[in-house]
Amino acid sequence: MTLDAIQPWLNFVHPVTMWLLLAITLYALYLGIQARRTRLADAETRKELIKGKFALKHHKVGSVLLALMVIGTVGGMGATYLEAGKLFVGPHLLAGLGMTILIAISAALVPFMQKGSETARLTHITLNVVLVGLFSWQAFTGMKIVQRLLTDLQASAGS
Template sequence: MSSEILAVLKPYLSFFHPVTMWILLVVALYAMYLGVQVRRTRLADGDIKKELVKSRFAIRHHQIGSILLALMVMGAIGGITMTYLNSGKIVIGPHLFAGLGMVGLISNSAALVPFMQKHDWVRSIHISLNLILLGLFGWQAVTGVQIVQKIVSQMMKNGAA
């Protein structure tokens, strides 16, 4: 890619990662809702269970989880790449470590899925990993806003110069 094109796109690309991550936070909360409905369906009896099964919560949870896994990994790569393009270095700090931890948590959570049908304890680990992931995700959202504020103030300072 030529440096002229990169220079034109750079201000817009800087916001791709944060916007994507905020969307993914909402998607993660939706995946959690679906997971709760899957559990509710599994524990229900009789006609209630028949009604819940019609909503196909398990299939939707699995599909949304797969999309979330792929986009979170790509979003992390994109965030690290944009940091490097903007500053010429990778900023080593809590936001990076927590983001990498999130990638590790979601990939391990997804890796447990084939084993959840036979072992309840695996399902418990899956749920625990995802709750930790959501906690980290919320914290990442807050620290990400702080980083975006720094980027915007830097852009304003450079634009005023």
């Protein structure tokens, strides 16, 4: 099987991966909220919440998310370049690159949060809220691109 045979289908790896990453991002958000609740809770409530190990899970999921986000971003750009011979500099690409920067900065704040910096925590939260908003928007703009790819695929199959 040659690259030409599988190339049209490579275009769909990025959107499927990104939708999965959006779900993982929402799970990481949930874990982060629970970790913060645990940290700020009274002694009795904290005792119960600690059993969920939310901070540890948030840290692990966040690490996986960072790696997959970078891979997904580069993979999406690579698939576009292989298909079109160029990148399309537009809102979807720029927002995706911005999201990759946001998640990298967010992860870079972890050592400061581990030392107790509330400023780092609030910055981490703010960056990730913006990230979730951009990610949600990206999911829908990405679907427009997928629809165009499907139309092109149908047209090339019909000819």
